[in-house]
Amino acid sequence: MTIGIDQLNFYIPNFYVDMAELAEARGVDPNKFLIGIGQSQMAVSPVSQDIVSMGANAAQPILSEQDKKDITMVIVATESAIDSAKASAVQIHHLLGIQPFARCFEMKEACYAATPAIQLAKDYLVPRPKEKVLVIASDTARYGLNSGGEPTQGAGAVAMVISHNPSILELHDDSVAYTEDVYDFWRPSGEIYPLVAGKLSKDAYIKSFQESWNEYAKRHHKSLSDFAALCFHVPFTKMGQKALDSILTDSASEDTQARLNEGYKSATDYNRYVGNVYTGSLYLSLISLLENHKLNGGDNIGLFSYGSGSVGEFFSATLVDNYQDHLDVKAHKAMLDNRKALSVEEYEKFFNRFDNLEFDTETELEVEPKGNFYLKEISDNIRYYDTVK
Template structure:
C-alpha cells in the first residue's frame, strides 16, 4: 500500500514587514537582507494569532474536502507551545469538531516537530489503512527587535492530511537520521524570544544535510541525478540555498540546472512569509508543488532539520493529478492580501505580543471573517473564537 500526503493547508497572519523598509530602518544595505539572507518579506503575528489559531486556520483550508469521521490521529508539532501541559492539538480538535474517538497530542524538537509527526502518522495509517491522520506544524519565530536574527522571523502554519493512496505525494519507505546534543538554537522557559548562534547553526545544518543525504542515497541506491527536486527546511532562503549548492556540486549540467530551477520554485513562498519553524520545510514543498511544474512520478527529496539538533532525509513521489488537490490561487490571495506594516507599527505589534493579556479581557482580531483567533483568557483558560 502507498501512504502519503493527501491534502495541504497553509495559513499565515494578515500583516507583514517589507525587508527593504526594515533594512532602511536598521541602517543596512537592503541587499544584505534581500540577497545575503534571501528574504523579501516576513509575516507578523499580532497578539490574537498564536500557534493554535494558525493551526486551526491551516487545517480549515481542506476540512470541507475530507471525511472527519475517518480521522483517527491528530499530531501538533510546535516550538511555540501555548501551554506547559495541555496539547495544542486538543484546542484544534475542539474547534474543528473532530471525533472524540481519536488520539491527539503535541510533539517538540525545534523545527523537526512536523516531520516527527508526519513519520508517526505514516506508520499509523499503515496499520490503520481505513483511518486518516492530521499533522500540523505551527509556529511564530521571534528573535527580537534590532537583533541579528530579526530578519529571519515569521509566522505561519502548515497542516497535512495523511492517508493511504494519497493524492499529492506518496512517501517512500526508508529515511536517514542524524542527531547530536548541540547548542545552536534554544528558547529558555522564561523567555518568549529565541536564542541562536546563527553562524554555528548554519554550519551544523549543512553538516547534517550532508550526512543524511549521503546516507539516504547509499541506503536507497540513488544518485543526485535521480531527484527531480530537493526541498529543505528553510528558516531563511539563503540557508537552504547553501544546502542546494552542496547537492549540485560536481553534478552534470542538466542535473545542476534542474535542481537549481526547482529550488527557485520551492523558495518563493518562504521568501515572502519568513521563518515558520516546524512548517518551513513543508511551506517550501507547497511552493515547489505550486510553482515547480512537476509531473507524476517525480522523485522529491526532503531534508528536515531541527536545532539542538535533529536531521532527517526522506523522499516521496508526486502523484498524478496532484495539482487538483492544491489551492494555489487561495495561497496567493492569502499572501498578497496581507497589510504592509510601517516599521513603527511592526515594533508596537511585536512588543504588545510579548505581553500576556490580562485575564478576563477579550481580544478582538482584524483578520477576515471566518478566521479563528486567540480571544484572550478566562480564568486563565485560553479562548479561541471565529470571526
C-alpha cells in the same frame, strides 16, 4: 499499499513588514536582507493569532465532514507551545469538530518535529486503511527587536492530512535521520526568545544535511539525478541554497544542477514573503514547489528536514498523478497578496503587544477573513477562541 499526503494547506497572519524598510530602520544595507539572506517580506503575527488559531485556520479549508469522522489522531508540531502541559492539538481538535475518539498530542524538536509526526502517522496508518491522521506544524518565530535574528522571524501554520491512497504525494520507506548534540539554537525554560550561535547554526545545518544525504545515497544507491527537485527546511531562503550548493559537485551533470537550482527557486518563493515558520518551513516550501514549478505525476521529490540541537532527516516521496487538482493556488496567492503592510513602527507595536498579550481586536481582525478562527481573550489563564463574524 501507499500512504502519504492527501491534503495540504497553509495559513499565515494577515500582516507583514517589508524587509527593505526594516533594514533601513536598523541602519543596514537592504541588500543584506533582500539578497544576503534572501528575504523580501516577513509575516507579523497579531496577538489574536497563536499556534492554535493558525493551525485550525490552516486545516479548516481542507477538511470535509467525512475527514472529521475518519481522523483518529491529531499531532501538532511546534516550538512555540502556549502551555507546558495541555497540548494545542486538543484545542485544535475541538475547534475543527473532529470526532471525539482521536489521539491528540504535541511533538517538539525545534523545527524538525513535523517530520517525525508525519513518519509516526505513516506507521500508525499501516494497519488502519480507513483512518486518517491530521498533522499540523504551527509556530511564531521571534528573536526580539533589533536582535541578530530579527530578519529571520515569521509566523504561520501548515496542515496535512495523511492517509492511504493519497491525492498529492506518496511517502517512501527510505528516511535517514542524523542526530548530533550541538548548541546552535535553544530556548531554556523561562526564556522568551531563543539563544542562537549564528555561525554554528549554519554550519550545523549544512553538516546535518550532508551527513543525512550521503548516508541516504549510500543506503539506497541514489544520486541527485534521481530527483526532479529537492525541498529544504527554510529558516531563510539562502540557507537551503547553501546546503544544496555544498553537494552540487562535479559528480552531478549540468542538467541536474540546473534542474535542482531552478526547483529550489520555486520551492522558496512563498518562504521569501513569509519568513521562518519553524516546524512548517519545509512544508511551506513543499507547497511553494508544487504550486510554482512544473512537475509531473511520478516525479520523485527529496526532502530535508532540520531541527536545531540537532536532528536532520532526508526522505523522499513520489508525486501522484493529477496532484495539481488538490492544491489551491488561487487561494494561497490571494492570502499572500491581500495582507496588510505594516510600517516598521507599527510592526514594533505589534511585536510588543504580542509579548505582553495586549489585544487590539479591532485592528487585528480588520483584515481577517470571515469564518477564520482567532484568539478572543485570555481569562484566568484560559484561552478562548472565536470565529470572525
